[in-house]
Amino acid sequence: MAQHQFQTEVSRLLHLIIHSLYSNREIFLRELVSNASDALDKLKYLTVADDAYKSISFDPRIDIAFNKEGKTLTVTDNGIGMNEADLADSLGTIARSGTRNFLDKLAEDAKKNSSLIGQFGVGFYSAFMVADKIEVISRKAGEDAAWKWTSDGKDGFDIESAQRDSQGSTVILHLNEEGTEYANRWSIEDIIKRYSNHVAFPIFLTYDEKEYDNKGKEKGSKTKTERINSGTALWRRPKSELNEEDYNGFYKQMGHDTEDPLFYVHTKAEGTLEYSTLFYIPKKAPFDTYNVDYKPGVKLYVKRVFITDDDKELMPTWLRFVRGIIDSEDLPLNVSREILQQNKVLINIKNGSVKKLLGEFKTLSDNNKEKWETFITQYNRPLKEGLYQDFANREAILELVRFKSTAAEGWTSLADYVSRMKPDQKHIYYITGGDEKNLRASPLLEAYTAKGIEVLIMDDEIDDIVIPSVGRYKKPGAAEGESQEFELKAVNRAGADEELGEAKDKAAEKENKPVIEKIKKALGDRVKDVKLSRRLHDSPSCIVTDENDPTMQMAQMLKAMGQTEIPDIKPILELNGDHPIVAGLRDVQDEERIADVAAVLLDQALLVEGVKLKNPADFVKRLNRLLS
Numbered sequence: 344m345a346q347h348q349f350q351t352e353v354s355r356l357l358h359l360i361i362h363s364l365y366s367n368r369e370i371f372l373r374e375l376v377s378n379a380s381d382a383l384d385k386l387k388y389l390t391v392a393d394d395a396y397k398s399i400s401f402d403p404r405i406d407i408a409f410n411k412e413g414k415t416l417t418v419t420d421n422g423i424g425m426n427e428a429d430l431a432d433s434l435g436t437i438a439r440s441g442t443r444n445f446l447d448k449l450a451e452d453a454k455k456n457s458s459l460i461g462q463f464g465v466g467f468y469s470a471f472m473v474a475d476k477i478e479v480i481s482r483k484a485g486e487d488a489a490w491k492w493t494s495d496g497k498d499g500f501d502i503e504s505a506q507r508d509s510q511g512s513t514v515i516l517h518l519n520e521e522g523t524e525y526a527n528r529w530s531i532e533d534i535i536k537r538y539s540n541h542v543a544f545p546i547f548l549t550y551d552e553k554e555y556d557n558k559g560k561e562k563g564s565k566t567k568t569e570r571i572n573s574g575t576a577l578w579r580r581p582k583s584e585l586n587e588e589d590y591n592g593f594y595k596q597m598g599h600d601t602e603d604p605l606f607y608v609h610t611k612a613e614g615t616l617e618y619s620t621l622f623y624i625p626k627k628a629p630f631d632t633y634n635v636d637y638k639p640g641v642k643l644y645v646k647r648v649f650i651t652d653d654d655k656e657l658m659p660t661w662l663r664f665v666r667g668i669i670d671s672e673d674l675p676l677n678v679s680r681e682i683l684q685q686n687k688v689l690i691n692i693k694n695g696s697v698k699k700l701l702g703e704f705k706t707l708s709d710n711n712k713e714k715w716e717t718f719i720t721q722y723n724r725p726l727k728e729g730l731y732q733d734f735a736n737r738e739a740i741l742e743l744v745r746f747k748s749t750a751a752e753g754w755t756s757l758a759d760y761v762s763r764m765k766p767d768q769k770h771i772y773y774i775t776g777g778d779e780k781n782l783r784a785s786p787l788l789e790a791y792t793a794k795g796i797e798v799l800i801m802d803d804e805i806d807d808i809v810i811p812s813v814g815r816y817k818k819p820g821a822a823e824g825e826s827q828e829f830e831l832k833a834v835n836r837a838g839a840d841e842e843l844g845e846a847k848d849k850a851a852e853k854e855n856k857p858v859i860e861k862i863k864k865a866l867g868d869r870v871k872d873v874k875l876s877r878r879l880h881d882s883p884s885c886i887v888t889d890e891n892d893p894t895m896q897m898a899q900m901l902k903a904m905g906q907t908e909i910p911d912i913k914p915i916l917e918l919n920g921d922h923p924i925v926a927g928l929r930d931v932q933d934e935e936r937i938a939d940v941a942a943v944l945l946d947q948a949l950l951v952e953g954v955k956l957k958n959p960a961d962f963v964k965r966l967n968r969l970l971s
């Protein structure tokens with residue numbers, strides 16, 4: 344028997360694993376099964392690719408057995424196997440590159456992150472969390488000798504010659520006190536279903552089932568062997584082999600939904616990066632879509648082995664409603680969370696997936712009116728978040744978001760808007776703040792309506808933040824020389840009225856100047872300015888916000904959200920010189936009356952925009968005075 348010392352790193356790793364993963368012990372089984380699956384993959388490949396192995400008849404499988412009384416758990420595969428040198432190398436040293444870094448990182452984070460670390464592969468040694476002795480009996484494919492590796496996981500291991508009928512490995516765990524709970528049919532099944540259900544090879548569990556006579560008395564037991572993984576890895580199968588039912592069934596199982604998904608996107612990427620993705624869009628936005636602490640819906644697999652379902656970095660936040668799977672061929676199993684987030688492979692997969700999803704959303708919007716309606720009703724809001732979160736994809740997202748409009752029922756896209764624009768119209772107009780009903784009734788829209796200019800109704804509270812950040816919309820595929828880039832202009836801001844015609848003629852300006860002055864004086868610092876309006880038809884007054892100020896509604900919203908440091912925003916009051924109330928003031932000299940009318944003109948303009956009055960009693964008092 345040859346005795347060996349562990350490499351220093353191995354001792355460190357063992358120590359760390361045992362002390363940091365105690366709350367995640369069960370992953371040892373995932374690790375052993377993954378190793379077995381790798382061993383099967385390797386042999387499978389050789390039997391196809393290498394003449395020396397072609398004669399091996401080979402029915403790949405993984406077997407798990409346990410003995411409650413003897414406190415053992417065994418994982419067996421008939422894969423590539425290991426010879427004496429392999430055993431010493433693979434199980435006595437750490438050959439993996441990056442392991443040293445991983446170890447350092449692990450040591451740093453061990454205390455605060457113990458539960459997180461458990462989500463990443465730590466390999467064979469994790470079995471020492473549940474065993475105080477491990478034996479590996481192995482025979483390498485194509486060789487006659489078999490070997491037994493034995494270790495207590497403390498400072499070294501022994502290797503001696505052994506017996507094994509055919510190629511493969513048997514890992515025997517002598518369970519410690521914490522490990523005995525795994526010598527149990529149900530916990531093994533549970534762990535395998537959770538982590539290794541989609542391993543490509545069949546995993547069998549052998550267990551004893553008690554037998555009873557017809558009086559219900561125990562008469563012995565019978566040994567049974569049953570397959571416990573489904574092994575479907577649906578996302579790895581060719582699309583042509585799958586039908587809608589397969590996809591939907593799988594979704595309901597993985598997405599814990601009772602309804603079919605709205606649609607799915609299944610992709611296999613080959614080339615520099617190899618990966619498969621299967622994404623689902625639920626019919627209804629997941630209940631936690633608007634929680635900061637939402638649960639991510641995309642799971643990461645590496646070569647069919649489950650790695651994590653708790654990584655928000657797998658998808659951008661604005662696509663948090665997407666459910667599904669990313670399965671990479673190119674990531675190492677033992678990648679840590681920190682490394683994962685900066686991992687180039689994963690970043691590329693993520694970018695590719697976002698592009699793919701955006702393309703599918705566009706196709707849906709072009710080809711399936713009914714599904715698209717459902718989609719946009721559920722997900723318009725997250726898409727809008729994408730407009731300011733995801734600069735690289737802004738143009739594509741801008742084609743997808745929808746708005747309400749003064750010119751059409753239902754949802755309108757920016758492309759629709761542009762196609763309906765008046766020949767000489769320069770900008771895209773929208774109104775924000777308050778609810779749809781208020782917005783549609785706003786006096787700010789009067790002149791636009793009179794001129795037949797369409798205005799988008801933006802009643803979603805995030806519009807006020809998102810849309811100004813977008814700034815412009817460029818029609819895709821516009822012909823050379825065609826001016827197809829449009830500024831988005833809020834009608835409730837100063838400066839959005841330039842297309843409403845020339846300023847009222849000079850005479851009107853002159854005629855109204857004294858009234859404007861009077862009202863301005865009466866309102867004092869309640870307003871930033873008072874102007875003659877180009878946008879009013881029927882109403883006497885309206886308010887707009889200076890181009891660089893936040894709107895009144897936005898300030899109100901921020902206040903409601905508990906923000907205290909909001910500058911006092913002063914509106915600009917615009918007056919309709921043709922309206923009898925305004926015209927009627929021209930000859931009035933009574934200062935109190937002017938003050939009352941001015942205040943009422945301002946307050947009513949604020950009210951229609953859904954702004955709460957600071958002093959409603961004052962408004963009512965003045966109104967009553969005017970009425971009597």
Ligand code: ADP
Binds near residue numbers: 378382423424425464
């Ligand atoms: P990893 O699997 O990440 O490389 P492990 O510590 O789990 O790390 O395993 C170390 C090495 O031991 C593996 O790379 C493999 O070469 C070998 N090995 C482990 N289990 C088996 C097995 N069942 N059959 C063949 N080789 C194995």
